[in-house]
């Protein structure tokens with residue numbers, strides 16, 4: 001098949017892991033007779049430096065013309081001045097909103113090879129396999145906001161429309177049907193009105209799906225349950241901010257934030273794929289980045305936007321094989337200290353396709 005992929009490397013370790021991913025995708029294409037065209041665009045801090053805007057029109061046009069978007073990371077200390085009028089993160093938020101990518105899928109699973117290095121007891125981590133479905137284009141991230149410069153008051157608003165909750169809960173519940181048929185919805189319905197709407201809507205949507213077991217957790221309790229009984233969760237659905245926080249917390253289960261991929265989807269096949277880790281400016285340019293989160297994001301792109309399931313599996317299996325061989329980047333090397341560089345790790349994964 002032929003596909004056009006918009007590639008937005010961004011800031012920090014974004015470019016390093018993105019280069020590895022496009023090389024891996026080229027190898028996948030060659031092996032399977034596909035033609036992938038990669039078109040690169042700027043986003044985030046580097047785009048602010050070059051054009052003044054975190055998401056230049058040219059980048060949007062590239063994305064409009066593509067079948068899917070592969071994104072590295074945005075942000076860094078040089079752009080985090082609280083009084084700045086534009087921020088790298090605005091580019092990412094605008095991109096998600098522009099394309100209406102309302103369902104953010106963040107799978108978290110434990111790798112047997114990494115369990116011994118995890119900060120949690122190994123027996124708790126047995127069989128952890130969670131899919132977070134985070135609402136991505138509404139809630140407090142996009143509600144009414146007022147920023148008063150250096151004034152004494154500012155506000156953000158958590159707002160949801162029933163239809164916004166419905167569409168993301170539908171994605172989550174259907175995903176659960178194809179998995180272990182359990183859905184946990186996270187909210188703060190004991191305090192927030194928008195979260196009572198959330199819970200009511202979840203209950204209503206669930207009425208059509210008798211085969212899926214439904215549990216509600218308040219977000220504060222959810223943070224605790226995630227660490228004390230992680231293996232009991234199947235699909236977790238949450239609003240924009242709670243999903244952001246819980247998915248970072250859950251990365252501890254996988255051994256490193258560097259392991260986690262994400263897909264941001266809407267109702268058709270178009271999607272944005274990015275690792276969860278962010279720009280990690282402290283290790284940028286040193287060959288220390290873990291490319292797994294990015295590789296798994298590329299695999300999700302093959303699966304969801306390009307319908308290439310067996311090619312997606314081939315990437316996931318190559319990563320498993322590299323880990324089984326004992327190959328580690330610095331973040332998952334534990335006390336052994338035997339870490340390979342980003343590009344060395346990537347080369348081994350490619351050789352195992």
Ligand code: IPM
Pocket residue numbers: 074075089092093244276
């Ligand atoms: C994420 C990130 C973003 C978010 C930032 C970079 C805007 O933390 O994708 O989880 O908060 O959504």
Ligand code: MG
Pocket residue numbers: 244245248
């Ligand atoms: Mg986050």
